[in-house]
Amino acid sequence: MKRDTTCYLVVILLTNMTLTSETQEKGEISMTIVRTPEIQLDQVSMLYKTDTTEVLALKDVTVDIKQGEFVSLLGPSGCGKTTLLRIMADLIQPTNGEIKVAGETARTARLAQKYGIVFQSPVLYDWRKVKQNINLPLEMLGVKKAEREDRVDSLLELVGLEDFKDKYPWQLSGGMQQRVAIARALAMEPEILLMDEPFSALDEFSRERLNEELLSIWSKVGSTVVFVTHSIPESIFLSDRVFVLSPHPGRLSSIVDIPLPRPRTQGMRNSPEFFQLISDIRDSFEGV
Amino acid sequence: MEEKPVEKNMGWSDQAIVKTTSKYAKPVSKVSIDKQKSKYKHQLGKKLTQTLLPLIAGVIMIMLWEWQVFHSLFNLQTYQLPLPSTIVEAMIDNRAILLSYAGYTMSEAVLGMLFGSVLGFGFALTATAWPKWGKGGLVLIASLNAVPIVALAPIMNLWFGDGMGSRIAIVTIMTMAAMAINAHKGMSVVDPLALDLMHSYAAKKHEVFRYLRVANSLPFVFTALKINTTASMIGAIVGEFFFSSKGLGYMLSNSIKVAKMPLGWSCIVVAAIAGVVFYLVVERMEKIFLKWHSSQRI
């Protein structure tokens, strides 16, 4: 118990330091990846209560995610990975434990508009055309109109949807809709990108292509990414580290480093290291 | 308000966690009877405020009305807006005639609704069976929905005389459109895979209707029936305003003409009660007939 608090103090000091340095050299973060803690969870638990039952969705999860890092939360359904993401996003509060984002509470981070979220479904607003959907967060931030248009254009280019900017969401395929959702999440240049199984509704081919596109986008923007998935290959292909969660109750069972070099290519999916990593992660499930 | 997260924090306390984790080896999906009881109590309380609040508000309104607060506020006389006590008095004095008139008006409404719904359903069947020409006809029937009933009343009076028949005709026309549109929607939004299944059974057209389309349209049919209960009451009452010598509508407009306001109001009260009862009966029927449908699951 005592050890925890001292650790905690050190963490606060560290994060405060990074905060000041970050404001000075914001532009260079993507180039020189400053490996300092961005998101920290300390002994986080989540208990859901319904009328008749109580479910412990998360139990004592302690995690820290570095700045500019790409991590995946991997696990079967019911392991609480989405709950964990929602706690990070300040959409729900944990029943126990602490969460710090860049040294502050998750709420402060949300109010400072540091988050970009991509949900399982695209959640595009039906009444807005593609470009207006991407525009939405910029309007909320109060960005000037001329600047908004420039930014939307470059985002459309980034996700390869320039030709579809004047279409309504229903005129797009599922994969395209999800790319719009990603562009929207990136619009306010979020420090942290939270993605909740964004590609799970897509077929395997589109999914692999979008995985690669996501990585190339990420290499340009350099946000911290937390990516929830139940696909082992997807988590390996994308991440620096994979956090493996196990269910009943949801808890962190292991953390697997992915030493594959970047940029990642589709060819890597067939490499022996890749297969080794798959079986390593699978083994870590067996152990549960 | 902005600070609130989407999911409400339902007051999970640390204590609760300790309790569950210590009591049970596995704290997942355990039912605690104590908790259930208190939860039930809580819900009961919630329900109580939910019904009590509007009820109290209603009672206060009636009391303000009775004490002539509204009268002095809007500069009204009691012969313009009668007091609740005099309305109740009028209701009691005329209870026999009110009851028989209510029966008269209700039978117009129910009969008209039956005819209208059957006709509307028939139109929907035809329009689904022969879509190309049927849909064109359906557009015309739908436009009946927008025709003011008061314009229909004199014509129906010319056609069917000033007896019950003219009101039944008005109600029939008013209820037909809603049923035709809704039933048609229900029959045409059939799951394409279910149609394929029928196809694989080499089902004939009428068999597809019998086993698939009609069943699929039932929830829509009940929606239409619920809309039509109110519409049929309005049709019957408004139809009676002008060319009738019986019924709640007749008595209502007549009492206003001869300045018997309390009696007019008591007609409205009876009509409202009849309308609510009619609606609840149809809703009850829906519950019985649509047990299989997801909208009825809790």
Next chain:
Amino acid sequence: MGMQSVLNRRWLPTFVWIIGLVLFWELASWFLLHVSEAPMAQSKIPYIHELIITFTEYGTTLFIEGRATFSNAAIGFLLGAVLGVTLAVLMSVSKWIEQLTFPYAVASQMIPILGLAPIVYGIMRDEQVARILIAGYITFFPVALNMLRGLRSVDTSALELMYSYAAKPWMIYWKLRFPAALPGLFSGLKIAAPLAVTGAILVELMGAQNGIGVIMLRNLYYGPSHNYMFWSTVIVGAFLGVMSYLIISLLERFLAPWQADFRTNGGDR
């Protein structure tokens, strides 16, 4: 050519139906007049060509009276719609107001609300005010209920997105809830618009100086000699109701064009 084919595909059946009905009507009128020799035959089913002649003769009168009815209905309708939307927003903002008013709003859907018209007329005694008031309060409840349904139709993820932007409450209404509620609002308005016209005509039938209902009643009392004029007023009344619906539908197409019903491709409806 392309235009023509669209016309053929979509409106030809309706067009044929209308022609067929008109022919049937003329036939029935002839039958009643010359074959069965029914009393008041032309009052029951008048010749349509005679009606057209009446329309050309008395078009101005019909137009002026129709306009009086329609504008009164429109004022009441707008008033009722604004109040209905306001109540819906209040209900969605405050649990208190919702609990207080929701049961009454629902009950209002179950009772024959037009029956209150004579009473309102009895209280007001002023035809102008009574017309507007009745049109307004008929509009009020359907609009309030449907608008509330629309405001609540917003799905959780869309709301969470707004929270993730740290959106202020009024921002959430402006950017999310209002646009999402538009289809609901319009379905309420479409129900209410013909009803508002009905209410206005109803007041005119009970006694007023001008309006289509007034000349309808007058010509009805004049008897068979005025039957074509009477039928013309009925047609104008019906036309006003249909018009009010079409105007709202057209507005909906402009203001809420994204809805599934308006999509041209996909779906077999």
